[in-house]
Amino acid sequence: MNGALLLKPFKTHQRKLQYFLQIDSYTSQLTKEKAQTHSLTSLQCGTLLQLFTNSKSYHKGKQLHAHMISSGLLVENTYLNTKLSSFYAICGNMSEARIIFNDIILKNSFSLNCMIRGYACNGFSLDSLALYREMLFFGQKADNFTYPFVLKACGDLLDVEIGRKIHSEIVIRGLESDIYVGNSLLSMYSKCRDMEAARKMFDRMPIRDLTSWNTMISGYTKNGNPEGALLIFSLMSRSGERADCATLVTVLPACANMRAWKLGRQMHGYIIRNNYGLHISVINSLIYVYCNCNFMVYARWLFEKYERDTVSWNSMILGYAKSGDAFESLRHFNQMLSEGIEPDQVTFIAVLGACDQITALQFGMSVHAFLTRKGFSVHTIVGTALGNLYAKCGRLGCSCQVFEEMPEKNLISWSAMIAAYGLHGKGREAIAVFNQMKAMNIRPDEVTFTSVLSACSHAGLVNEGCDIFYKIAKEYDMERKVEHYSCMVDLLGRAGRLDEAYKLIKTMEVKPTHDIWASLLFACRVHHNVKLAEIAALNAFDLNPKAVVPYISLSNIYAVEKRWDDVERVRAIVRSKGLKKQPGCSYVELEKVVHCFSVGDKSHPQSESIYSKLEDLHWQLKEAGYTPDTSSVLYDVNEEVKEKMLWDHSERLAIAFALINTAPRTVITITKNLRICCDCHTVTKLISKHLGREIIMRDAHRFHHFKNGICSCGDYW
Numbered sequence: 001m002n003g004a005l006l007l008k009p010f011k012t013h014q015r016k017l018q019y020f021l022q023i024d025s026y027t028s029q030l031t032k033e034k035a036q037t038h039s040l041t042s043l044q045c046g047t048l049l050q051l052f053t054n055s056k057s058y059h060k061g062k063q064l065h066a067h068m069i070s071s072g073l074l075v076e077n078t079y080l081n082t083k084l085s086s087f088y089a090i091c092g093n094m095s096e097a098r099i100i101f102n103d104i105i106l107k108n109s110f111s112l113n114c115m116i117r118g119y120a121c122n123g124f125s126l127d128s129l130a131l132y133r134e135m136l137f138f139g140q141k142a143d144n145f146t147y148p149f150v151l152k153a154c155g156d157l158l159d160v161e162i163g164r165k166i167h168s169e170i171v172i173r174g175l176e177s178d179i180y181v182g183n184s185l186l187s188m189y190s191k192c193r194d195m196e197a198a199r200k201m202f203d204r205m206p207i208r209d210l211t212s213w214n215t216m217i218s219g220y221t222k223n224g225n226p227e228g229a230l231l232i233f234s235l236m237s238r239s240g241e242r243a244d245c246a247t248l249v250t251v252l253p254a255c256a257n258m259r260a261w262k263l264g265r266q267m268h269g270y271i272i273r274n275n276y277g278l279h280i281s282v283i284n285s286l287i288y289v290y291c292n293c294n295f296m297v298y299a300r301w302l303f304e305k306y307e308r309d310t311v312s313w314n315s316m317i318l319g320y321a322k323s324g325d326a327f328e329s330l331r332h333f334n335q336m337l338s339e340g341i342e343p344d345q346v347t348f349i350a351v352l353g354a355c356d357q358i359t360a361l362q363f364g365m366s367v368h369a370f371l372t373r374k375g376f377s378v379h380t381i382v383g384t385a386l387g388n389l390y391a392k393c394g395r396l397g398c399s400c401q402v403f404e405e406m407p408e409k410n411l412i413s414w415s416a417m418i419a420a421y422g423l424h425g426k427g428r429e430a431i432a433v434f435n436q437m438k439a440m441n442i443r444p445d446e447v448t449f450t451s452v453l454s455a456c457s458h459a460g461l462v463n464e465g466c467d468i469f470y471k472i473a474k475e476y477d478m479e480r481k482v483e484h485y486s487c488m489v490d491l492l493g494r495a496g497r498l499d500e501a502y503k504l505i506k507t508m509e510v511k512p513t514h515d516i517w518a519s520l521l522f523a524c525r526v527h528h529n530v531k532l533a534e535i536a537a538l539n540a541f542d543l544n545p546k547a548v549v550p551y552i553s554l555s556n557i558y559a560v561e562k563r564w565d566d567v568e569r570v571r572a573i574v575r576s577k578g579l580k581k582q583p584g585c586s587y588v589e590l591e592k593v594v595h596c597f598s599v600g601d602k603s604h605p606q607s608e609s610i611y612s613k614l615e616d617l618h619w620q621l622k623e624a625g626y627t628p629d630t631s632s633v634l635y636d637v638n639e640e641v642k643e644k645m646l647w648d649h650s651e652r653l654a655i656a657f658a659l660i661n662t663a664p665r666t667v668i669t670i671t672k673n674l675r676i677c678c679d680c681h682t683v684t685k686l687i688s689k690h691l692g693r694e695i696i697m698r699d700a701h702r703f704h705h706f707k708n709g710i711c712s713c714g715d716y717w
Ligand code: ZN
Pocket: 646, 649, 651, 676, 677, 678, 679, 680, 681
């Protein structure tokens, strides 16, 4: 402490003052008695107060305050009262500061600045601005100590209009070129999401320091403009300014969002050259870049080489889940727990997301138990992720229960509940939740509308769907998005109102997507409308030439009409383009282990018994009158081979595996990455009837509950 230096001017009272400092720092208890016997002068108190203000020593300052009251030093002493109110303002006790401040008759700019700063830094932005106005009203001049805090208050209030007015006052006062004021302006504009104004200000700055560059980069990143952030960063590198840790942790997320992995790699080099690898936040940001760009190998390398914390683990768990490797994601979670690292909300959301990709219900349930023990399960975001997982694993009841138990529900939780009902074909329940949400005065957003429309479409509620679709624009004054149209086309198509669906596509306010045409095509297939199917197919081919599904649909439609030449023509196109169906795979969980099957998979240890079970099933079902629908087989092979190819489908392997390994009447839950094919749908219905098994299958579109030979989807999916 530089106490000795400060004491120099007060030679005569040195002993008393030293005594005071001593008791202050060593006995820390200033008793009234001692204070009275060693009374301090007002100048000494001022010096001490300044000392305590600079070091924000709140308790010491309060003791001194008590001493000054008891010794009567504060009476009509503007000097001390100013210092004292500033002390409280800087320490954040604004009510105490204000009481003292109000009694000061001659308020100088120092005390005003301290109060403005205190208000701005302690969340009382409006008071800060009010005092600033008062200051001007009484003819005091604001200076480069006032403006940074007034601007901070504007930024916190997100009030760019007042911010602009203050900016013009700054220009008039000639303070715009002051670097602190300039940086505060940048920060204010970027908080108010006006990056254009921030950029103009930035370009006008005669001198810039590292804070100016960092403020701009983080402003662009936070406002969802990673291109802007990277542009400023390249200007910064060219200007010769060197990046520090703060720069790196703002530029790297921009790289991640832009998937600019090349720049990420350059930054990686820079980080190593400049020894920033010791900063865990920098390494975490770099891991995040690699995870987002799907370079899990590099991410893993960094993760294993450097020090790691919860954030690093979260990045890895989320990174693997996002890159489609849910198994690796869950393995990392297990490892994290075994290393004794405390998981947080983000971890749980990532883990639950990974579980729902592979329908790891039992794993998810043990995570739920863990969450309950840790008290996380009632948290809105985690609870929503948990409810989502249950819904996607086919346990709608559990999903509802989690939702009911959540003490606070936000827009996302409501929308997720609506989506969950929709996924399971419970349209009426979804609409009921939607109405309940409206009754709670929660305004639906576009995602909510997509969920509720999709629920209507899965349940075939045409009138209700049309009504809601109409209300999006009329009642809520919102733009109807592609997703909303997509649901409507599906809804009308399902109901066989193909012409209406086609008309809707033609009058869309946005450009129709490949998926919209594909769903019209699918409806045409179900309702045998070849003419419209051809139109839909051509549009779908145009918009995504690499998607094979529309070709299959069209060829199926021709096949039903027995137009074999056309079937062959479409198949020839598929062959000449070298298009292949995305490999299908199905998951089934057994005792917390998820088993994955691909088409014709023979890698499973139980492969032999699975195939002989399938052979059994085949004959059993044939006797029950099953005739295969080979239309989904695109290859030019004879019927017998086609039929054999159907029996290789991943969902059948998964079902056979589950039948072998579970007790009779156990519900079987299967997840498939693609839409279930017609023949598998028929076979599953038959299995549910003849083997008395309830089978829940989640495909890329929805849930199918197979029971007693009937599917909940009503054969439209
Ligand atoms: Zn199939």
